[in-house]
Each structure stands twice: as structure tokens, then as C-alpha cells.
Amino acid sequence: MTGRLGAAAGSDDRAWIEARVTVERQALDAVEESLAQAGASAVTVAEGGDDRLLVEPGAAWSHHRVTGLFPADAPPPDLEARLARAAGGGVGVEWIPVADTDWANAWKDHFSAFPVGRRLWVRPSWAPASLPSGRVEVVLDPGMAFGTGYHATTRLCLRWLEGRISADSPPAVLDYGCGSGILAIAAAKLGAPRVVAVDNDPAALEATRTNAAANGVGERIEVRAPGAGPGDGAPFPCVVANILSRTLIELAGELTEATAVGGELVLAGLLGPQADAVRQALPRFRWGPEVPEGEWVRLDGVRQEG
Ligand SMILES: C[S@@+](CC[C@H](N)C(=O)[O-])C[C@H]1O[C@@H](n2cnc3c(N)ncnc32)[C@H](O)[C@@H]1O
Numbered sequence: 001m002t003g004r005l006g007a008a009a010g011s012d013d014r015a016w017i018e019a020r021v022t023v024e025r026q027a028l029d030a031v032e033e034s035l036a037q038a039g040a041s042a043v044t045v046a047e048g049g050d051d052r053l054l055v056e057p058g059a060a061w062s063h064h065r066v067t068g069l070f071p072a073d074a075p076p077p078d079l080e081a082r083l084a085r086a087a088g089g090g091v092g093v094e095w096i097p098v099a100d101t102d103w104a105n106a107w108k109d110h111f112s113a114f115p116v117g118r119r120l121w122v123r124p125s126w127a128p129a130s131l132p133s134g135r136v137e138v139v140l141d142p143g144m145a146f147g148t149g150y151h152a153t154t155r156l157c158l159r160w161l162e163g164r165i166s167a168d169s170p171p172a173v174l175d176y177g178c179g180s181g182i183l184a185i186a187a188a189k190l191g192a193p194r195v196v197a198v199d200n201d202p203a204a205l206e207a208t209r210t211n212a213a214a215n216g217v218g219e220r221i222e223v224r225a226p227g228a229g230p231g232d233g234a235p236f237p238c239v240v241a242n243i244l245s246r247t248l249i250e251l252a253g254e255l256t257e258a259t260a261v262g263g264e265l266v267l268a269g270l271l272g273p274q275a276d277a278v279r280q281a282l283p284r285f286r287w288g289p290e291v292p293e294g295e296w297v298r299l300d301g302v303r304q305e306g
Contacts, residue, residue, distance in 0.1 A: 015072035016041075016098040019079055020065060027087040028064050029271060029295055033244075034086035038076045040068030072097060114149070117159040120186060122149035125214065136162075136189050139215055140180055143207040147180030153242045153268040156291060156298040157183050160266050164238065165190040174198070174258055176241040176251070177269075178223070181208030183240050188217035195221045196236070226254070235260035245270035245278050252281040259285075259303040267299040275299060 019040075023031050028045065035043045044067045070076065075095065083091045113123035113130055121135040131137045142148050149155065161183065165171065170191040175184040178197035181204075188195045195217075197208050205223050212221040239259045241248060248255070248267055259265045265285055270278055272290070275297050279287050285301030292298075 017070055017072040017075055018096045018098055019068045019070060019075065020094040020096060021083055021087075021091045022063055022065050023087050023091060024063060028066065030086040030088075031066050031083055031091075034082050035066065035068035035079075038068065038070075038079055038082055040070060042069040043067070044069075069098070116149065116155050117162045119162045119190070120158055122158075122182070124148070136186070137215075138182060138186050138189060140182055140185075140211055141207070141214075142180035142182075143203065143210070146204070147178075147182040147207075149182055152293040152296045153298075154182060156268045156293050156296065157240050157242050157266060158186055160291075160298065160300065161187050161240065162190060164264070165192055167191060171237040171263075172196075174236040174239045176226075176239060176255065176258070177204075177243040177247075178208045179204050179242075181211045181221070181223070183242065184208060184221050184223075185212055185215050185217060187238075187240075188212070188220045189215060192238075193220065197221055197223045198226045200226055235263060237263040238266070239263070240266045242268040245274035248278050249281040256282060256284050256303070261303050261305055263303050265301045265303060267301070268296065270297060270299070271295050272297050 019035070021031065032043050032045065046065045076082070080091065080093045083093065113121060113127045115121055115132070115135065119134070119136055121131055121137045123129070123131075123137055123139050125139050125141040138149070140148065147154060149158065161173075165187060170193060172194040173184070173187040173192045175187065175195060175197045178184050178199045181197055184195045184197035199205055199208070205225065208221070208223045209218070212218040212223065236258055237260050239255060241251070241255060243251070248270065255265060265282070267278060272292065272295060275290055278299060282301065284304050284306060286304055288300040290297040290299060
């Protein structure tokens with residue numbers, strides 16, 4: 001199972017209900033996104049009828065069972081229509097009351113430590129320590145924030161960071177849309193001397209602060225809301241942003257200003273067909289080849305003069 005948490009999936013005593021649909025692989029991302037947009041407090045994906053955990057989500061599955069968690073007293077009335085639009089055809093939504101009010105902890109059973117690339121090791125804080133030699137560990141409790149490391153877009157960014165940040169003159173890094181703080185923490189632990197992590201979700205800022213401290217890099221990571229505090233406008237040699245494509249386009253001016261001339265901007269969170277629109281919104285960058293993972297792509301740009 002793979003998953004992400006939204007703002008409300010906490011340990012309160014509200015009753016919850018699950019909306020379950022089975023979709024074909026090509027509709028998966030759109031349906032996940034649609035559940036999130038409909039206000040799902042958590043979205044999880046499993047192979048149809050099987051909760052088996054995969055580190056590379058969905059790599060070989062033809063059908064997926066996608067589940068959105070909603071407060072039982074406020075399920076979205078138009079969900080079936082929304083999901084049908086997203087899937088490009090009718091979907092049957094199965095509504096299942098959730099008996100276990102400790103759902104927020106139950107999902108943790110599905111997550112364990114895993115490697116990313118050649119150098120990183122991501123471990124949920126509740127999983128036993130088992131660091132393979134030669135790897136840099138990032139320990140995480142995403143809490144209410146996005147960023148377990150299981151999502152392809154996060155891993156695309158982690159792989160870029162581990163390739164870019166080496167012992168010789170490691171760069172300062174801006175993590176725009178930090179979620180759990182996974183990218184900021186990985187950057188700091190790989191050796192970045194200074195990292196700024198920003199997010200417009202207070203739960204993400206809190207998760208990043210807590211996770212940074214737990215990883216012993218709290219001193220090197222400045223965590224803040226966008227546009228707040230001193231340091232804005234001082235451009236970075238490395239900017240990483242894993243956010244949906246329309247937000248990346250809205251933030252184009254800010255991301256451009258935040259990247260030093262000659263510096264690198266790394267974007268994930270977009271699907272292959274969205275790449276052109278994102279590049280067009282950021283004309284001051286020279287773009288390298290797209291780096292794909294499943295339907296997602298990463299864009300690596302170098303800021304030009306002007
Ligand atoms: C897909 S998550 C990425 C989290 C983490 N960086 C990762 O790679 O897993 C995107 C994050 O961007 C944040 N975000 C969305 N729009 C934003 C905006 N306009 N300004 C700042 N953060 C934003 C969200 O709150 C969310 O935490």
C-alpha cells in the first residue's frame with residue numbers, strides 16, 4: 001500500500017468512512033488527485049484486493065484499489081461524478097465505515113525502511129533501526145504532512161539531491177513545499193551547510209521542525225512560511241520544489257527569483273504531459289532531459305542570465 005495524509009487524519013475521535021474504487025493503472029494518478037481535491041484526509045493505493053507493500057508503487061499492477069478517507073458526517077456528495085471525470089469513465093464507489101478510530105496509527109503498519117538511490121535510507125520513526133553501512137539515514141514521522149518518501153515524485157528529488165550534494169563544496173538548498181521535511185533533511189544530512197524549508201501548510205512546518213530535530217540537523221534547517229522573515233530574495237544555488245504542476249506555474253516568478261544565476265532548479269510533482277507548460281512558465285531556465293518515474297517526470301533547469 002502507498003499513502004499520503006491530508007490535514008485532518010489525526011487521532012481525534014470522529015467517525016470515518018472510506019470511499020473505495022478500483023481503477024486501471026492509467027487512471028490512478030488522476031483518481032488519487034481527485035480524492036485529495038475532494039477533501040480526503042488520506043489517500044491510499046493497493047493492488048486490487050491485496051494490501052501488499054511495494055517500494056515502487058504500482059510498478060507492475062494493472063488495477064489498483066484506491067481509498068479515500070472522509071469524515072463520516074461529511075462525505076462529498078458528488079464524489080462518484082468527480083472520480084468518473086478523473087477516470088475518464090464510470091467508477092463504482094464503495095462506501096465502508098471505518099470501525100477503527102485509531103486509523104491514523106493503523107496505516108503505519110504498512111510502512112517500513114527502504115533505500116533510495118545509492119546513498120540514502122529512509123526510515124519511518126516507528127520502524128526498527130537497520131541502517132545498511134555506507135548509507136545516509138533520514139528518519140521520518142510525516143504526521144499530517146506529505147512526504148513519506150514512498151511517492152515517486154519525492155524519490156525523484158531525493159535521487160537528484162544525492163547525486164548533486166557531495167563532500168566537495170556542498171551547496172545551500174531551498175526546499176519549496178517541504179511537507180514532512182524529507183528533502184530538506186536529506187539535503188542537510190548529505191552535507192548541505194544551510195537549508196531553508198518553506199511550506200504554506202502549518203502542519204508541514206511543524207512536521208519539518210520535529211523531523212529536522214530528530215535527525216540532528218535542526219540547527220542547519222530554517223523552517224518558515226513562504227515570503228516570511230529575512231533572507232527572502234537571497235538566491236540559492238539549488239532549489240527543489242515537489243508541488244503539483246499548476247502550483248509550480250503559479251510560483252514561477254518566485255522560483256525564478258529564488259534561484260541564483262547559474263544555479264539549479266529541480267521540479268517534480270508533474271506528469272509527463274504537463275512538462276511543457278511548466279517549462280514555458282519558467283523561460284529563464286535551460287532545461288535538461290526529463291527524468292521519468294512512472295507517469296511522473298522531474299525537470300532539471302539551470303538559471304540563465306536575465
Ligand atoms: C507534494 S508535497 C511535497 C512534500 C515533500 N517536499 C516531498 O517531496 O515529499 C507538496 C508540498 O507543497 C506545499 N505547497 C503547496 N502549495 C504551496 C505554496 N503555494 N507555497 C508553499 N508550499 C506549498 C504543500 O503544503 C505540500 O506540503
